[in-house]
Amino acid sequence: MIHARWWRDLSVRMRIGGMTALLVLLVLNVFVVPFSVAPDDTLARLLRDVFLTLILLSGVVAVAEDRTHWIAIALVAAVAMLVNWTGWFLPPGQTPGLTDATTLVSLAILGAVIGVKVFSGGTVTFDRILGAVTLYILIGVVWAQAYQIVSFHVPHAYAGNTGADGAFDSPTAIYFSFVTLTTVGYGDITPVAHAAKSLAIVEGLLGQLYPAIVLARLVSLQTAAPAAPADGTANPASPSRRSGRKGSRTRSRP
Numbered sequence: 001m002i003h004a005r006w007w008r009d010l011s012v013r014m015r016i017g018g019m020t021a022l023l024v025l026l027v028l029n030v031f032v033v034p035f036s037v038a039p040d041d042t043l044a045r046l047l048r049d050v051f052l053t054l055i056l057l058s059g060v061v062a063v064a065e066d067r068t069h070w071i072a073i074a075l076v077a078a079v080a081m082l083v084n085w086t087g088w089f090l091p092p093g094q095t096p097g098l099t100d101a102t103t104l105v106s107l108a109i110l111g112a113v114i115g116v117k118v119f120s121g122g123t124v125t126f127d128r129i130l131g132a133v134t135l136y137i138l139i140g141v142v143w144a145q146a147y148q149i150v151s152f153h154v155p156h157a158y159a160g161n162t163g164a165d166g167a168f169d170s171p172t173a174i175y176f177s178f179v180t181l182t183t184v185g186y187g188d189i190t191p192v193a194h195a196a197k198s199l200a201i202v203e204g205l206l207g208q209l210y211p212a213i214v215l216a217r218l219v220s221l222q223t224a225a226p227a228a229p230a231d232g233t234a235n236p237a238s239p240s241r242r243s244g245r246k247g248s249r250t251r252s253r254p
Contacts, residue, residue, distance in 0.1 A: 011065045018062030019130040025055045026137045030174055039169035048170060049084045052103060056080060059110040062131075069113045080106035097152060104145040111138040118214065124222045132214045136181075139210070143203045144170075144177035150195045157193035181207040 029051040037044040056077035063069045080102040087099055118131045150157050151168040158176075162168060168176070176189045180203045191197045 014061055015063075015065055016127045016130070018058050018060075018064070019127045019134060022055060022058035022062055023130055023134045023137070025051060025058055026134060026141065029055065030137060030141060030178070034171035034174050039171055044170070049088075052084060053081050056106060056110065059114070062127075063113050063117070066113075069116070073110055073113055076106045076109050097149070100145060100149050100152065104142060104149065107138060107142050107145065111135055111142060114138065119217055122221065124218050129218070132218070136210060136214075139203070139206055140174070140178045140181045143181065143199060144173040146199055147177060147196065148173045150193060150199065154193045154195060157191065157196045158189055159192050160187075160189040162189060177203065180204055183207050 029048075033044075033047050033051060037047065056073075060070065060074050060077055063073055083099055083102045114131050114135045118128055118135055122128075147158075148168045148170070151162070151173075158168065162172060172189070179186060179189075180200050183204055191200045
């Protein structure tokens, strides 16, 4: 009994700690690192790979309580980290498409697993709220990666403030993704290719629907949860109290 309780408490601490670390790393990776160093600098590439590794490891820890999800995330994260770090030992330009694809898939699967955690049944907990915020930022990061892949494979996929042939570097892709996700739409960058337009439409819809859906889900979970009495005693409607009263009635019979 003591061992089971210790393991349960450890799982809760790992889940909350992993989700907190994941959120902090995502905020730094999105809002600080891309705009602190030159995009083409070796330091920028190193920081991107280091943060991707830490983000995936934090995601693995955050979902460690569920064995099935943990195995899926661990395998995908291992492949993504292997591809990213192997690229350092190969000639430049050998694995850009593969690196972007594995990064996109790993982050998308991580976001899907966190989405299951956020929208599943249960009570509204601190790590569920952290997961909701984390998932929103992950959507922007995944779409930024998708925009980069489109710009890599489709010349002139975007018009406006972009690089050569409409290509995106990492800061520009993140900027365009979150501007689209939040439906700000400054208009300095415009999707031209059909794939780019489709991605922008879907992300814009997600940016509008996600906050409303998450808020409605959290409110419904909180409303459905049984309220504990202020004095800390058990809920009169709880199964334990009902079973206790039933047992007392049974014992009182002659």
